[in-house]
Amino acid sequence: MLTLFAGIVMLGILVFIHELGHFAVAKLSGVKVLKFSLGFGPRLFSRTWGETEYMICAVPLGGYVQMLGEGGGENGEDAPLTEEEKARSFAEQSVLRRTGIVAAGPLMNLIFPFLILPVAFMVGVNLPAYLDSAPCVGYVVADSDGGRAGFQPGDCIVALNGEEVSTWTGTNKSMIGQAGSELDFTVDRQGRPLTLSMAPENNGLEGLQSLGLLPEQAATVGGVAPGMPAQAAGVEVGDRIIAIGGEPVSSWYDLKRIIQQGKGDPQDFTLERGGERLTLSIKPVQGDGDGSDYLIGIAPHQESNFKRFGPLAAIRAGADRTLELIDLTLVFIQKLFAGHVSSKNIGGPITVVQIAGQAAQTDISSILSVLAFLSIQLGILNLFPIPILDGGHLFFNLFEIVLRRPLSLRVREIAQQIGLVLIIMLMVLAFYNDIVRVFFGGQ
Template identity: 60%
Template sequence: MTTVIAGILMLGVLVFVHELGHFAVAKWCNVKVLRFSLGFGPKLVSKQWGETEYLICAIPLGGYVQMLGEGSGEHGEEAELTPEERRRSFADQKVSRRLAIVSAGPLMNLILPFLILPISFMSGVQMPTYLEEPAVIGHVIAESEAAKSGFMAGDQVLSVNQRAVESWNQTNKAFVNSAGDLLRFEVERDGKLLTLEIPEENNSLEGMQALGLLPMQQARVGGLADNMPAEKAGLQVGDLILQIGDQKIATWYDLKVVIQQYGGATVPLQLERAGQTISVELTPEQRDGEGDFLIGIAPMQQTEVKRYGFVAAFEEGAKRTWELIELTVVFVQKLFSGSVSAKNIGGPITVVQVAGQAAQTDLAAILSVLAFISIQLGILNLLPIPILDGGHILFNLIELILRRPVSIRVREMAQQVGIAMLLMLMVLAFYNDIVRLLS
């Protein structure tokens, strides 16, 4: 429940920023704003302040700013207005002003990351150390795209689609413009250069690990589950597992295979602790008497906190913001071209879940997730789909070219099509969210 509440609050911040953009520019253009609402549906809280009613509504999946002379209804562009009201009507503003008002919402979402990511970098970003290390493969997941393409543990990735890479971080970034395309890797194996290919249908947008390629990972204990064999046997956080039974353990990924071989039998472990080798015995267990045998440990993830000075933080924040914008634009482009599966679309459940999990960590994580979702919200709203801001921008640009407004009838029909498209997109997004939750 805490995760859900935290996620809704973070989403509310982004909706507020978006609607504040519309509201502020409308006020600057002297357009009368009737309502400023966070959420849709029944009112929860309502306050009349000046000429504007401020609301918080029951469905926290968006918001709106209602202006005089906008759309249809009693206060719409066909309403009977006094000369003073007509002067302050949205419909009677110059096209340039209407474009500014409509564009302000998504632009605020795109500007926000430039302001909050520097704070994240100044406060300190916790980064896994392997991201800056050479992209040496520690494990290849069985039956994954990488396994089918011939990758093996120990391979070092040197380039992706002829783009040289020197670290895991660079390798993941190299995927951005290649999403949905054939991936051609140059790898070094035992001193020899090989070329391995992964077909167009791949999960490259989610990075190396989604392809089945995992980094080198020591078999060092990072966490212990309560009342499980490892805790009962006296293992401690920081212990390095060297051997189980008569089998040497080189990486974390060896553990599962070896433990399953011994099953429920009591087995000796050799550990390194504070420079000394010690031996313990434990008996792996199954949950509810079925499934894999477990000993109840989690890996230790080596991380480092990077902090930046004021100027460097803004430089790094701007760089990261452009990377996220590029990633989102490429995803949208690849999605509409069919190069990326629609299974990658996430809906409100995923957004709330991710935001909620980040909200329970630290300031840097909260701001990073806010920035990423804000960019997605901004770009989504710029799509030229009627009912979205991008659709309104399109109609205003057409008016600018034709020197006459698109008829209300045409706009209403287009908005009905837009609503249908948006509903189908939401159904797909909710379906994907539910499938992810169940899996």
């Protein structure tokens, strides 16, 4: 419940930023704003200050700014306007002013990350330590792109499509522009160079881990779940697991295989704690549902590097990260329409609320980072040239500027209907993906 509430609050912040852009430029242009609403549907809160009614409504999946001359009937905006009212009507403004008002919403969403990410870097960010290390593979997920290409634990990537790489971060960045293309990895395997290739239909847009290539992870306990067998047996945070049932453990990825082989029988875990070795007998329990994995209730220790930036360095780092996120989003859209990325990657409101809600329960840097990421998605989505979105109105305005006259009402009505159908189809797909992922374990 807390995750849901936190997610809705963060989504509300992004909607507020978007609508504030429309509102501010409309006011600066002298246009009368009748309503400023967060959400749709029945009013939960309503108050009028000056000439504008400010509202919070029951459905928290968007918002709107209604201006004089946009229609709708309420407050008499469809009634004949006086000359004074015409001067303050949105419809009576020049095409350039209308374009500025419409573009202000998505532009605010794109500007917002430039403002908040520097704050995140000044507060300090925890970055996984492996990101700055050499891209050496610690584990290969079975039946993944990496597994099918022939990767093995211990392989170190030295180049991608002829471009040298030296860190996980550098490799992941290099992969963004290669999405939808064949990937040729030059790999060092125990001092022997070789090339491993993947077809263009690979899943590498989100980095090496989406290919099933995971970094090295020591078998060190970072968390112990209450009420689970590991806690009952006396396992503590910081313990390093050396062997299970006499079988050596070299990495965290060995644990699942060995535990499942035991089929729920008690197993002797050899641990190292404070330089000493001890053995604990642990009987795994099966997760919910038939055929579920056997669990003991531990989580790995994730090494991280805490970095805090000065003001100027934070501004540079925030700008670089914002541009990187914009580039990643644009590449994803391009590859999606080209058919190189599955439509299963499209998430809907449930995914957005979950991501935002989980981030809201961590630290301020994570909250600001997720807000920036989602703000960019919202801004770019609204620039799509689809009628009923801001991008559709901008598209109409472009025609008006070129033709020196607005498109006919009939053409705009047909375009609006087509746009509505497209948006409904996109929403149905997004909700379907959310439901499959949340309730049926889909990807």
